[in-house]
Amino acid sequence: xxxxxxxxxxxxxxxxxxxxxxxxxxxxxxxxxxxxxxxxxxxxxxxxxxxxxxxxxxxxxxxxxxxxxxxxxxxxxxxxxxxxxxxxxxxxxxxxxxxxxxxxxxxxxxxxxxxxxx
Amino acid sequence: xxxxxxxxxxxxxxxxxxxxxxxxxxxxxxxxxxxxxxxxxxxxxxxxxxxxxxxxxxxxxxxxxxxxxxxxxxxxxxxxxxxxxxxxxxxxxxxxxxxxxxxxxxxxxxxxxxxxxxxxxxxxxxxxxxxxxxxxxxxxxxxxxxxxxxxxxxxxxxxxxxxxxxxxxxxxxxxxxxxxxxxxxxxxxxxxxxxxxxxxxxxxxxxxxxxxxxxxxxxxxxxxxxxxxxxxxxxxxxxxxxxxxxxxxxxxxxxxxxxxxxxxxxxxxxxxxxxxxxxxxxxxxxxxxxxxxxxxxxxxxxxxxxxxxxxxxxxxxxxxxxxxxxxxxxxxxxxxxxxxxxxxxxxxxxxxxxxxxxxxxxxxxxxxxxxxxxxxxxxxxxxxxxxx
Numbered sequence: 340x341x342x343x344x345x346x347x348x349x350x351x352x353x354x355x356x357x358x359x360x361x362x363x364x365x366x367x368x369x370x371x372x373x374x375x376x377x378x379x380x381x382x383x384x385x386x387x388x389x390x391x392x393x394x395x396x397x398x399x400x401x402x403x404x405x406x407x408x409x410x411x412x413x414x415x416x417x418x419x420x421x422x423x424x425x426x427x428x429x430x431x432x433x434x435x436x437x438x439x440x441x442x443x444x445x446x447x448x449x450x451x452x453x454x455x456x457x
Numbered sequence: 458x459x460x461x462x463x464x465x466x467x468x469x470x471x472x473x474x475x476x477x478x479x480x481x482x483x484x485x486x487x488x489x490x491x492x493x494x495x496x497x498x499x500x501x502x503x504x505x506x507x508x509x510x511x512x513x514x515x516x517x518x519x520x521x522x523x524x525x526x527x528x529x530x531x532x533x534x535x536x537x538x539x540x541x542x543x544x545x546x547x548x549x550x551x552x553x554x555x556x557x558x559x560x561x562x563x564x565x566x567x568x569x570x571x572x573x574x575x576x577x578x579x580x581x582x583x584x585x586x587x588x589x590x591x592x593x594x595x596x597x598x599x600x601x602x603x604x605x606x607x608x609x610x611x612x613x614x615x616x617x618x619x620x621x622x623x624x625x626x627x628x629x630x631x632x633x634x635x636x637x638x639x640x641x642x643x644x645x646x647x648x649x650x651x652x653x654x655x656x657x658x659x660x661x662x663x664x665x666x667x668x669x670x671x672x673x674x675x676x677x678x679x680x681x682x683x684x685x686x687x688x689x690x691x692x693x694x695x696x697x698x699x700x701x702x703x704x705x706x707x708x709x710x711x712x713x714x715x716x717x718x719x720x721x722x723x724x725x726x727x728x729x730x731x732x733x734x735x736x737x738x739x740x741x742x743x744x745x746x747x748x749x750x751x752x753x754x755x756x757x758x759x760x761x762x763x764x765x766x767x768x769x770x771x772x773x774x775x776x777x778x779x780x781x782x783x784x785x786x787x788x789x790x791x792x793x794x795x796x797x798x799x800x801x802x803x804x805x806x807x808x809x810x811x812x813x814x815x816x817x818x819x820x821x822x823x824x825x826x827x828x829x830x831x832x833x834x835x836x837x838x839x840x841x842x843x844x845x
Binding site for chain 2: 350
């Protein structure tokens, strides 16, 4: 699941993941939408923007963790703010933390280490 | 009368004199609330008068004269620190901030000397104390001005980096997708469109940044005025924004004669910023109302209204300062806090003005007043007209 308030970025990341792998990427354009989706069908990995309007990235991660239940979705922080990137690196709720723009090739490598083989 | 008593008793007269000087000498003060300006100078002065009464040892005096921090910092230094930070936040430059103290010192000494005090040992000593306290206050104020300015610059660079990195991510990701799709002979127009939108966003951020840096260097914004039909300019902007914001209602009303002499591109940029802001900060279900009022012979007024929650009076004035962003960024959107600053710079460059009114009934209305022609501008109260 790709979570960001920027529609174009969410759409392009979902498109890239769909095009270059056999995973299914689902979009979420805000924190509430992401939490609702994680509750009904928890994803393997969540790419989470840390600066969405009206939502704190750490709190969203906490709620996404609860919503995904036993699935224990891996949460990756993706942020344009270097301080938030560093803070998420030190935070156990995040499996990894990347600074925008994340290299699409490297993102795939990282995802393949996190997505379990079905 | 001793100097510190004089300052305490005659603070009204000192303030009146200071205010007259400040209004004349400090361009940034022209936008500033007179009460706000006076309030702060009064606090600094009162604190200095208090410092002067504090007993001072010889050693303390020597340390002070050498610019070393003494153990107990006076109230004047405290007030000056706040003063410096506040001035940095309200768009003063460092010269203007220092000039306020010059004005304050000159006002006090001139008025005191006018009263013809006998100048004995005590009075001279008091004068020295006063000047020391003023010097300390200037130093503290400038230091805090610089700290605050650096803090704001860092904040701005952080925001700038963030605002550039998101569209850059879209561009990089879409570029990779397009490359991969081309190898598979798969056309992906949506990815190309996202890539172009991202590029345009970065371009517009950099354009704003350039305007900000140029106008901040004191040159002001350059304009190339020609005959313009404001109705056509606004019509074009409204049509564009309607197309980009389906579901939103943007009304446009024209009264009187919409023709004027202005820089079409710059005015279009200003109006586009205002309508764009109204869409962003107003509720999605309320119409945005743009109005051109050309009923006066010597000026043309363009206003843009949205039904958003009222903007508190205290923050209204600072909206036009650079790097100030609105509180409601609910719908995201990209801004460096330069939009309204640029609107005001454009209006000023035409010899006009930009203002805002906001209340619960009428919503928030941003207004640009422009002289109809350059000759109307020179006769108006804006002598600073800058043209290419």
